[in-house]
Every structure is written in C-alpha cells, then in structure tokens.
Amino acid sequence: MSEPNDPPRPPTRRPRRAPTWLAILALLIAGAVFAQWLRSNGERAGAGAASAAHVARVAIADSGARNLPIRVRDSVTGRALDSNLVLHARSDGAFVRDLRIDDNGERIATLAPGDYRLQIGAGAHQSLNTDVHIDAAQPLPLTVWLAPSAPSEALDLLALKAAACARCAIFSGNVYDRASGRPLAGAQVRSSQGTRASTDANGYFELSATLPRSLAGDSEALPATLDLVIGHIGHRIQRLSALPLINDSRHLIVDLDPGTGTVRTDRSHVQQRARQREDQQRPLPAEEAMRAQTDAAAADDEPAWDPARPDTVALARRLAALAANVPMPSSIRVGTNCSGRSCTGVSVYGFEDYVGRGLDEEWIPSWNAQSLAAGAVAYRSYAAYYVAHPVNSRYDICSSTSCQAFNADSVAATVAAAATTRGVLLTRDGVGAAFSEYSSENNAWDDPGDGLSCVNNDLSCGNGRNGSPRNGWPCLSDEVGRGRGCFGHGRGMSQWGTQRWAANNGRDWRWIANHYFNANNSPGGQRNAFLANDGGGGPGGGAVVFDDFEAGVGRFASAPTLSGSTVGISTASLAQHDCTTRKNGTCSLRVLLKDDPDVATAWAVRLLSGGGTPANNLELIRAGGKVGFWVYTGASGLRASLSIDDSDGTERAVERAIPTGQWTYLEWALDDPAQWNAWAGASNGQIDAASVRLDAVWMLREQTSFDVNLYFDDVQIVH
Secondary structure, three states: OOOOOOOOOOOOOOOOOOHHHHHHHHHHHHHHHHHHHHHHHHHHHHHHHHHHHHHHHHHHHHHEEEEEEEEEEEEOOOOOOOOEEEEEEEEOOEEEEEEOOOOOOOOOOOOEEEEEEEEEEEEOOEEEEEEEEEOOOOOOOEEEEEEOOOOOOOOHHHHHHHHOOOEEEEEEEEEEOOOOOOEEEOOOEEOOOEEEEEOOOOOOOEEEOOOOHOOOOOOOOOOOOEEEEEEEEEOOEEEEEEEEEOOOEEEEEEEEOOOOOEEEEOOOOOHHOOOHHHHHHOOOOOOHHHHHHHHHHHHHOOOEEEOOOOOHHHHHHHHHHOOOOOOOOEEEEEEEEOOOOEEEEEEEHHHHHHHHHHHHHOOOOOOOOOHHHHHHHHHHHHHHHHOOOOOOOOOOOEOOOOOOOOOOOOHHHHHHHHHOOOOEEEEEOOOOHHHHHHHHOOOOOOOOOOOOOOOOOOOOOOEEEEEHHHHHHEEEOHHHOOOOOOOOOOOOOEHHHHHHHHHHHHOHHHHHHHHHHHEEEEEEEOOOEEEEEEOOOOOOOOOOEOOOOOOOOOOOOOOOOOOOOEOEEEOOEEEEEEOOOOOOOOOOOOEEEEEEOOOOOOEEEEEEEEOOOOOHHHEEOOOOOOOHHHHHHHHOOOOOEEEEEEEOOEEOOOOEOOOOOOOOOEEEEOHHHHHEEEEEEEEOOOOOOOOEEEEEEEEEEEOOOOOEEEEEEEEEOOO
C-alpha cells in the first residue's frame, strides 16, 4: 500500500493472455512433430529389423537350410502333446541351426541338408525315433503320433456298448482346429440317419447309428454306409461320406479348417470301391496302374524258390519247420494327403500302432476275427517291406491305395486283430519282411455275367483257383472263391477268401496265411513266404525248464559287466528278479543295460550262467539237443546269442534278432553246425562233444544312450 506523501506510481499494465486456441494449436504442432520423429525412428528401426530378418533368410537360403514344421499329437485322441524333441545329425554337413516353437505351438526345426535321427518323447506316452532327410526340396510338414503308455479301454467299452444292441454302430471322435490344434467345444455332429451330438470341452463327441436288419448275419454282404457332417462356427463344414456301418465302435480324429463352405471326403471302403463298375473297367485308373507297376517291380526283386536248386528248397523247408525271427521296425513314416504316391504331409506312428489303425481300411472290420488276424499279418508285412524299401527319402509308404490304404481312425475289431498277431510277419529269406501282396478277389475267372473287366491279366489258373503264373504266382486251389469275379490281381492273398475260410470253414489265421503265401508248406515261385516272429510256437514237447526265475535269478546271478568279454555298457547295468513282466508263471529275469559314455563302441553283453563256471549248469546233450529262452524288450535293434562250453573251446551261436514289443522264443540246435561260430579257445564253429554246458546268454546292439530293458523267462533245453 502507498503512503499518502509518496509520489504517485504510473499505472500497471496487466499482461495480455494468448487465446486458448493458440495454446491448443501449439500442442498439436508439438505432438505432430514428436509423432513424426517416432515414425521416422521407428521406420529406421523396423527397416533394420526387416533387414536383419532378410539377412537371416538369405543366410538360410544360401546354406541350403530348410524349415521343417513338426507337430506331436496323441494317437488315440489327437490332442497336442507337450513333448521333448531331440535331433541328431547323422551325415556330413547335417546341422541343427534352430529349433523353436511358433505361435500355434508348432515346432519349427531349421536344418542344414543331410540326414537326421529325430527322437520324440512325452509324459505317459511311448517314445518314437524316426529318420528325417533334408535336401533342396521344401520339407513336408511332419506330425508325430505318440501312443499312450497304458492302452486305452475306451474303444473296447464302446464296442461292448455297440454289441449290446446287436444292430448298433457307435461313432466317437475328437474335433480340433487344424491351425492351432486346440479342441473345438460346441461343434455339431450329425449323421445321415438323423442322430446328432455336440462336442464337449475336449472336442469329444459320441453318437450311435443303426445297421439295416437285412444285412444282419450276412458274411458275404458289403456293409451299409452313412455320412457324418461336422461343423463349427468359423470353420468349414466337413462331410465324411460313405463311412461303413459295422456293429462295433469307430473313433475319428477330425481337423476343421477356418473358413466357410463344405469339404467332402469319400470314406467308402476299398472293398466297396473294388466292386464299383468304374474301378474295374480298362484302362485302370492312374493310381491303380501305378501300384500295379511298382508292385511288379518289387516282386521282381523278391527271391523265388526254384525246385531245381537244392539250396532254395532247403531254406524253404527250414523256414517252414522253424519260425524265423525277423527284426521289426519300431516306427513308420506315412505319406498323407496323397494323390497316388505323391503326398503333401508325413505322419509318423509306432509300427504296431500303424497296423492297428490301418487294417480297417483294407479289411472289413465286421469280418471274422481270424480273417482280420490273417489280414493283419499281410498288412504288417507289406508295411515292414516298405520301411526297408521306402517309397522315397521323405516317407516309407503312402496312405492311398497306390501303397496301402491308411487312416488315423481306429476300430476295436481291427485293433484287436493287430494285437493278436503282434510282431508276426511274412519272410522269404528269414532276414527281412516279404513283399506280401493281396487283393480283393483272386479267383482266376472272369464272370461273364457281371459286365466288368477283370483286373488279373492272367486267367490261366481257371475258376476255383488263385494265381497269376506269368507274374510269378503259381496256381493255388481255392474253392472258396469259385464262381466269384476276379476283382483282384491274382497275386498273394485273397481278402474275401480269408473271410470265407474263417467264417465258413473254421480256419485260423495261421492256416489262412500259410495257405495263400506258401501253399501250406509247398512253396513255389513267389508263393514262398513263411510266418516269422510267431512267438506262439515255443520249444515244443520234451522241453525241460532250465531256469524259470520264479524264486530268483537262478543260475544268472552275475552282473552283466562281470565278464571281461562284455563291452559298451556301464557298471550301473544289472540283472534282477522281476515279477511285473513275465511270459509264464509270475516272474522273470529283468536285465537293464545302461551305456558306458566313456566307450564309443557297440554293445556286446555276455551274461554268464552258473557264475562263470559252466560246470554249475545242467548237462546238454548234443544229439537232437536244443536250448532256448523266451525274451521280451520294448527296444529295437537288439540281437541275442548263446555261448556253449565245448570240448575244444567255447562256441558262439549265430545271432538272432529280438522282435520289439512281444514275447518271442529264441532257440538254437546243438547239432546243426550252421548255427554255431568259433569264438574262444580252440573252438571250431560246431559242437563236437556228446554233452556240453551253457556258458552265457549274449545281448548285442549298436551303441545307444538310452537305457534298454530286456526280460528273460523259462530258459529251456530239449533232449
């Protein structure tokens, strides 16, 4: 405040305020400048990232590396599995550059050209190994289907439900989004009979259908069919047409694609298509013509028995008298989405899982159980042949009829048939699987009344007989086919013949397989394949159990590494009494083999009998004497042998392959020089002494870092 006598102050000018709109404008300009700065810097950063990605792609392209997409799924339900993948380079230049997971949970492996071994495992599932080949072509997407460790009873329970009403068919399944692999809840499933179902949170559905009364009990009738339509919001509708109606349960795995419209898939059975007029008229469809050519080429590579050559006749007699043991594949690579033999995807299955899931596509599941079991032997052998002779470097076999029809569905009856004959296949040489041809009707007679051209190009055998001599298959009397048109090529097994022999004549699967593939022990030409890995044989009469392992380890009390001849395994390996897995009685001998990481050599394990003192063992008589044992392993690539303490040293038996996943009886004859090799001391490769004693059981395998379990039961001698 001013005092009264102070001089007056000049008036104060208040500053003028800028209009509000100018402040807002300034803020907008500043924001625009800042945004432009962000954009320019972002573009530079983005250009740098894009440039880096481009450089990476160029580097991959320049190196020839390729991206391999890999999915891992449960083979029963189809659900995606959280799995462990290990890739091992197996050739020069092969190198794993990257292994990552994309946004859809798909593994992407970036691999340099070369060969790889892929090992896949997941909790509560059986692990798988498979081969991968990378070359200049873009790799096909790979799906690995792991079977659960414990068998699922769900399919069998649904089969019982179907059987309870005599004319019911049960369809179940799981529905997924193909891109992400997630289950689709609320998907609508409708059958052409009007029954409906909706999927639950796991994508699971179940519905029933009714078989026509007119077909009940008719073993010669083709099954009736129905369509299933599966839809979900935002996905293309999928129509599965002409699914066979059988008094059983069928489980489907359905992947829906995002989008609109309808996708139709023909699911009619190959036996139904074989009777359709358009499939029987000349010229053959391109796919069937291709199969005929490749089958003929494969048959040309197979050995044929020549009655004028004593060595081939002797081998035939030996195979007929003694079931051979042939190594079984542990997995199979199946080309999927195929046109002929050209496929756009690859699925890997455990080998026996493949047989159980695929058999219903070739044999009608409602056929007699013995027919299905005989079919499983032929189906298994055909597949094993192609594992040894792959269609190409990417997959062993295709899923179309150009190879052997296959679909991921499972039907209870055919799964059971595969289990009944597990591991049994056909062989022509006792070493590998035979090329086991089969077709719908092999009667060598063109029915003049059906108006259809015949597939068999050689009808010289005549009505009531099978064969095609010009193609290497001698004529075979097969009265069950008399009067039937020749809806087959005449080579190998008649599929409808298996049904008639089983359903109308009471023949079992062994008789049926031997009938078509070796003329009941009268081999000739290509009709010369015999059953191998048939563990049902056993040692026969007169056997004396040497060790049954019921009370303990018996004479096999030594550690697997006690012998100085053992190489490749660590001292952590063991042999112990085990009562969880056995062939006979309640217990067996479990042998656990663990790799010695400090030794890069193949395994050769000499499991001593009698504590290393053969005199502690029972006496074996040379004349007519045999010694053998039952053995089981889940591992592949194992071989077994014996060593015998002879008068001039120690002889070692020829090695026999141990089939995977089944109890098998392995046996050696003491008086057959062809079964023995010189090993230690002054041995001469044959048993000379009138009586000898067992020295050891041998287990052999190429080196692996995985633990291997074997189970032995009932070591037996025959005098």
